[in-house]
Amino acid sequence: MNVVVCVKQIPDPAAPSALDPTTHNLDRTGKLILDDSDAYGVEMGLQLASGEGDEVILVSMAPGGETSGLRTALAMGAARAILISDDSLAGSDALGTAKVLAAAIKRAEPDLVLTATESTDGYTGTIPAQIAELLGLPSITFAKKIAIDGSTVRVERQTEAGYDEVESPLPALVSVTAGVVEPRYPSFKGIMAAKSKPVDVVTVADIGLEAGQVGAAGARQEITDVSKVEARAGGEIVVDDGNGAARIVTFLEELKVI
Amino acid sequence: MPVATVWVVAEITESGPSSVTQELLSKARSIATNVAAITWGPDTASHAAALGEYGATKVYDVGDVGETLPGVPVAGAIAALIEGGDTPDALLVPASYDGRDVAGRLSAKLDRPVLTNVVGLSENGGLSSEHTLFGGTVAATAHFTGEGPQIFVVRAKSFTAEPGGGGAAEVVSAPAPAAGATGTATVTARHVEERTGPKLDEAAVIVSGGRGLGSADKYEMIEELARLLHGAAGASRAIVDAGWVPYARQVGQTGKTVKPNLYVACGISGATQHLVGMKGSKNIVAINKDQDAPIFSVADLGIVGNVHDVLPALIEALKNR
Numbered sequence: 305m306n307v308v309v310c311v312k313q314i315p316d317p318a319a320p321s322a323l324d325p326t327t328h329n330l331d332r333t334g335k336l337i338l339d340d341s342d343a344y345g346v347e348m349g350l351q352l353a354s355g356e357g358d359e360v361i362l363v364s365m366a367p368g369g370e371t372s373g374l375r376t377a378l379a380m381g382a383a384r385a386i387l388i389s390d391d392s393l394a395g396s397d398a399l400g401t402a403k404v405l406a407a408a409i410k411r412a413e414p415d416l417v418l419t420a421t422e423s424t425d426g427y428t429g430t431i432p433a434q435i436a437e438l439l440g441l442p443s444i445t446f447a448k449k450i451a452i453d454g455s456t457v458r459v460e461r462q463t464e465a466g467y468d469e470v471e472s473p474l475p476a477l478v479s480v481t482a483g484v485v486e487p488r489y490p491s492f493k494g495i496m497a498a499k500s501k502p503v504d505v506v507t508v509a510d511i512g513l514e515a516g517q518v519g520a521a522g523a524r525q526e527i528t529d530v531s532k533v534e535a536r537a538g539g540e541i542v543v544d545d546g547n548g549a550a551r552i553v554t555f556l557e558e559l560k561v562i
Numbered sequence: 563m564p565v566a567t568v569w570v571v572a573e574i575t576e577s578g579p580s581s582v583t584q585e586l587l588s589k590a591r592s593i594a595t596n597v598a599a600i601t602w603g604p605d606t607a608s609h610a611a612a613l614g615e616y617g618a619t620k621v622y623d624v625g626d627v628g629e630t631l632p633g634v635p636v637a638g639a640i641a642a643l644i645e646g647g648d649t650p651d652a653l654l655v656p657a658s659y660d661g662r663d664v665a666g667r668l669s670a671k672l673d674r675p676v677l678t679n680v681v682g683l684s685e686n687g688g689l690s691s692e693h694t695l696f697g698g699t700v701a702a703t704a705h706f707t708g709e710g711p712q713i714f715v716v717r718a719k720s721f722t723a724e725p726g727g728g729g730a731a732e733v734v735s736a737p738a739p740a741a742g743a744t745g746t747a748t749v750t751a752r753h754v755e756e757r758t759g760p761k762l763d764e765a766a767v768i769v770s771g772g773r774g775l776g777s778a779d780k781y782e783m784i785e786e787l788a789r790l791l792h793g794a795a796g797a798s799r800a801i802v803d804a805g806w807v808p809y810a811r812q813v814g815q816t817g818k819t820v821k822p823n824l825y826v827a828c829g830i831s832g833a834t835q836h837l838v839g840m841k842g843s844k845n846i847v848a849i850n851k852d853q854d855a856p857i858f859s860v861a862d863l864g865i866v867g868n869v870h871d872v873l874p875a876l877i878e879a880l881k882n883r
């Protein structure tokens with residue numbers, strides 16, 4: 305079984321994020337790392353594609369031939385990666401990104417495509433369904449458990465009220481939530497092996513798309529204004545010396561909650 | 563060009579149109595001349611009155627989609643209407659599980675972009691949307707530059723639900739076209755987690771717990787306090803990921819946005835991704851043993867203390883009233 309896992313390489317979320325003041329694109333000039341949200345998909349893929357001849361293939365779109373996040377996922381155990389890197393991709397919106405990822409995924413002919421439900425930095429959250437539609441695949445989003453049974457994928461899908469058991473024939477796309485599985489840490493051996501694993505770097509033209517469909521040119525939306533949100537002011541701070549609960553009770557009375 | 567027609571993707575729950583559906587219809591009414599709802603389910607016609615009350619004059623009825631996940635059939639039905647020449651200027655879609663599926667599928671089908679995580683909309687000749695970034699510290703305004711229909715995916719609690727007193731909406735059949743392989747994901751069983759008290763996004767009081775509780779069993783204190791205050795129990799992502807409580811309880815960027823009258827955060831540090839989901843609450847009380855915890859920067863009342871001391875004492879005091 306071939307599993308494609310879409311992974312995003314993002315600026316370290318622990319570092320302060322910023323928008324470019326003129327283009328309003330997210331600043332991606334620093335070092336990029338594997339989005340934590342994607343480690344779940346990588347781990348799930350590795351567990352599902354663990355048989356003889358099975359393969360986990362990573363698909364990522366990133367500027368400047370960036371591979372540091374991919375190396376992390378390769379070190380976890382993925383076999384190889386397809387990286388779409390092209391100057392014309394800067395400023396891509398969700399649909400443009402989905403078109404690029406879908407075109408690259410097609411080359412890998414997967415039985416299963418895994419994505420996160422949303423990325424940590426952009427979190428538009430529509431890309432899984434967009435990719436599935438572009439590839440003509442069924443999709444099950446918000447998986448908290450996945451099992452493969454022959455040519456069927458069975459998923460526990462989060463819902464407002466609890467969860468649903470959902471199934472679909474393969475090939476299919478499944479988006480995974482944090483907690484679907486516990487991601488492994490790359491071993492030293494894995495990290496060494498990852499250095500020589502193949503990363504196929506392709507351009508927009510290589511995957512059969514035109515520059516006008518992607519990047520800022522294809523985005524058809526723009527940010528017109530960015531402003532700082534006024535912070536909510538803090539209030540009274542009380543150090544509990546046994547009277548903390550009583551202070552809360554008074555506060556609740558003032559609010560007429562009790 | 564003023565906005566003539568807005569369609570709202572309307573989700574129906576056991577008690578009628580969902581609260582976010584009511585919010586979107588209320589907003590749509592204030593920015594557009596014609597408002598229609600697109601809905602699905604076994605008995606759509608019975609909701610025509612409720613949808614009309616919030617502003618829909620027309621209901622496009624996709625019909626019963628059975629056990630098929632709604633994303634594909636609902637997006638298919640909308641695309642079929644649009645290809646048939648019935649086109650809205652904009653579509654408002656709830657940022658829910660199924661709403662996101664509908665918006666993503668539709669965007670790819672129509673080759674139209676989407677703007678997601680919308681928390682505000684304004685009409686000034688066209689539509690612009692507001693978004694919060696970086697944990698709610700930055701606000702951005704955006705708009706579409708190409709041809710419509712414009713697809714906006716809107717977060718719950720962005721608008722106030724207000725009945726407009728409209729009569730029952732006219733129901734028009736809008737069946738989903740055959741979907742082929744894409745429509746083969748089907749639900750085989752549904753599991754509903756037990757809940758007592760109000761829903762998280764409708765409660766006037768929310769008591770939330772975080773990792774500072776120390777262990778899963780201590781979450782009982784959160785539930786008990788919530789019960790005593792006739793509220794709902796919420797959680798930080800840390801304890802949802804740890805499996806202490808179901809995801810439906812999660813407050814924050816990847817969980818629910820809540821705006822109760824009172825939010826009590828217990829053992830929650832106040833990461834930006836948590837704050838963005840609750841800092842619209844009217845009153846905030848925080849209990850945390852670390853006086854530098856960021857949650858205190860948004861709290862009206864902050865108690866620097868141990869949850870294992872403060873919560874039992876508070877529960878005891880409330881019980882004795």
Ligand SMILES: Cc1cc2nc3c(=O)[nH]c(=O)nc-3n(C[C@H](O)[C@H](O)[C@H](O)COP(=O)(O)OP(=O)(O)OC[C@H]3O[C@@H](n4cnc5c(N)ncnc54)[C@H](O)[C@@H]3O)c2cc1C
Pocket residue numbers: 317423424425771772773774775776797798799800801812813814815816817818828829830831832833834835836839849850851852855867868869870
């Ligand atoms: C993309 C993304 C999305 C996210 N979405 C969400 C989201 O939707 N919701 C969300 O909540 N988080 C979200 N997070 C996670 C968020 O960054 C934090 O990790 C999380 O909110 C932390 O949860 P916590 O406050 O319970 O735990 P911690 O950060 O570990 O805080 C525990 C707190 O408890 C206090 N404490 C410990 N012991 C005691 C005690 N005995 N008495 C009193 N206080 C005590 C500590 O001082 C500390 O402040 C997201 C993160 C990312 C990257």
